[in-house]
Amino acid sequence: xIRFRDISHEYDSGKxxxxxxxxxxxxxxxxxxxxxxxxxxGKSTLALIGAGHLAPSxxxxxxxxxxxxxxxxxxxxxxxxxxxxxxxxxxGRQIAFALNGTCRYTVAELVSLVKLTGFExxxxxxxxxxxxxxxxxxxxLAINPKLLILDESxxxxxxxxxxxxxxxxxEIWALTGTTILLITHDAGDLExxxxxxxxxxxxxxxxxxxxxxxxxGQTR
Amino acid sequence: xGVASAVLLGIAFGMLRSGLPQALKGNRLxxxxxxxxxxxxxxxxIPFVILLxxxxxxxxxxxxxxxxxxxVFTSAYEGAESVPVxxxxxxxxMEITGLSYLWRISxxxxxPQIFTGVRVGLSMGWMSVIAAEMISGQSGLGYSIQLNxxxxxxxxxxVDMFLIGLIxxxxxxxxVLLQRKLLPWREEILT
Numbered sequence: 001x002i003r004f005r006d007i008s009h010e011y012d013s014g015k016x017x018x019x020x021x022x023x024x025x026x027x028x029x030x031x032x033x034x035x036x037x038x039x040x041x042g043k044s045t046l047a048l049i050g051a052g053h054l055a056p057s058x059x060x061x062x063x064x065x066x067x068x069x070x071x072x073x074x075x076x077x078x079x080x081x082x083x084x085x086x087x088x089x090x091x092g093r094q095i096a097f098a099l100n101g102t103c104r105y106t107v108a109e110l111v112s113l114v115k116l117t118g119f120e121x122x123x124x125x126x127x128x129x130x131x132x133x134x135x136x137x138x139x140x141l142a143i144n145p146k147l148l149i150l151d152e153s154x155x156x157x158x159x160x161x162x163x164x165x166x167x168x169x170x171e172i173w174a175l176t177g178t179t180i181l182l183i184t185h186d187a188g189d190l191e192x193x194x195x196x197x198x199x200x201x202x203x204x205x206x207x208x209x210x211x212x213x214x215x216x217g218q219t220r
Numbered sequence: 221x222g223v224a225s226a227v228l229l230g231i232a233f234g235m236l237r238s239g240l241p242q243a244l245k246g247n248r249l250x251x252x253x254x255x256x257x258x259x260x261x262x263x264x265x266i267p268f269v270i271l272l273x274x275x276x277x278x279x280x281x282x283x284x285x286x287x288x289x290x291x292v293f294t295s296a297y298e299g300a301e302s303v304p305v306x307x308x309x310x311x312x313x314m315e316i317t318g319l320s321y322l323w324r325i326s327x328x329x330x331x332p333q334i335f336t337g338v339r340v341g342l343s344m345g346w347m348s349v350i351a352a353e354m355i356s357g358q359s360g361l362g363y364s365i366q367l368n369x370x371x372x373x374x375x376x377x378x379v380d381m382f383l384i385g386l387i388x389x390x391x392x393x394x395x396v397l398l399q400r401k402l403l404p405w406r407e408e409i410l411t
Contacts, residue, residue, distance in 0.1 A: 053309050072312040084306035088328040088405050098314060123405040143314065 234296025295337025299330025
């Protein structure tokens with residue numbers, strides 16, 4: 001279980017820059033949870049805190065009871081909105097680079113899972129935007145994190161491509177059972193996908209407005 | 221040889237400087253030690269090199285090294301410092317840190333900038349060696365310019381200048397070709 005416990009954060013300490021306050025929620029293993037809120041409400045800050053790249057002003061993140069606050073590692077992996085691929089590694093090497101002993105898939109299986117078979121020898125800049133996102137996903141699966149955070153990861157793509165990637169992501173999730181936190185400003189992205197939606201408030205500092213349980217196949 | 225050692229040491233020192241703890245990187249004395257030696261032009265080092273090493277092949281290599289080192293070192297350091305934050309974070313999530321980070325992430329990510337430094341370094345090294353030959357050479361194009369100047373053979377001087385330009389351009393282009401060969405991922409081949 002991944003637990004965010006009473007997370008508060010301010011960027012400009014003591015100058016009224018508090019962005020998050022009292023954020024608490026947990027994600028069960030194998031669950032897919034959505035996190036929504038208006039642009040600028042602190043979703044990405046929460047993603048960075050979750051992945052250990054940013055230590056919150058107060059509160060903690062635990063993975064299976066182990067405190068991971070401010071400590072990045074393979075336990076929580078974040079796919080950024082901007083490209084975080086290594087441009088000097090071809091598709092196959094990119095995935096192999098991230099692969100570790102705990103992942104039950106081979107490079108070939110991961111390539112096939114994200115529908116990139118035949119593109120193993122391509123560099124990221126030779127792939128289309130959608131293919132690059134698939135590659136980022138395969139690499140994240142190779143890391144086999146306890147929690148995979150997608151922070152507006154498909155946000156820069158057109159609507160049709162985004163919908164197709166979400167369909168593929170859903171299939172991959174069903175197949176691999178990876179625990180996912182899907183962050184988006186557009187709740188429509190979560191349609192027919194997530195089991196719970198955590199809605200953040202629009203007023204600063206941001207708090208949790210409500211947590212809605214959604215049967216798969218239904219949204220909002 | 222002067223350029224090769226400047227490239228190797230320039231990259232190594234650039235990467236190591238980037239790997240220093242933040243407190244040391246921001247330290248003014250450390251900054252001074254890394255930055256100040258860049259400012260005297262390579263030509264200003266020539267008398268010292270001749271004084272310390274004498275005239276000969278090794279002093280020529282040393283002068284080329286002095287000319288080429290600084291641009292490679294600066295570009296390697298700046299390349300390593302400008303690795304995109306998303307890539308840095310991803311590497312940290314993969315638990316790649318310390319020397320492994322410098323070798324597996326910083327170095328390949330910095331290669332495009334390093335090659336820019338190598339191109340500038342080659343030019344600087346080439347200019348330095350010509351200057352050294354003009355001041356104290358016994359042979360070479362720099363020496364030939366001086367000799368032709370003394371003999372008032374201005375036509376031959378122009379030929380020397382042309383050859384210096386031609387060789388410099390060939391060196392520059394060979395670095396570009398090498399970059400294309402070694403960094404195919406920098407080519408914009410969008411499908």
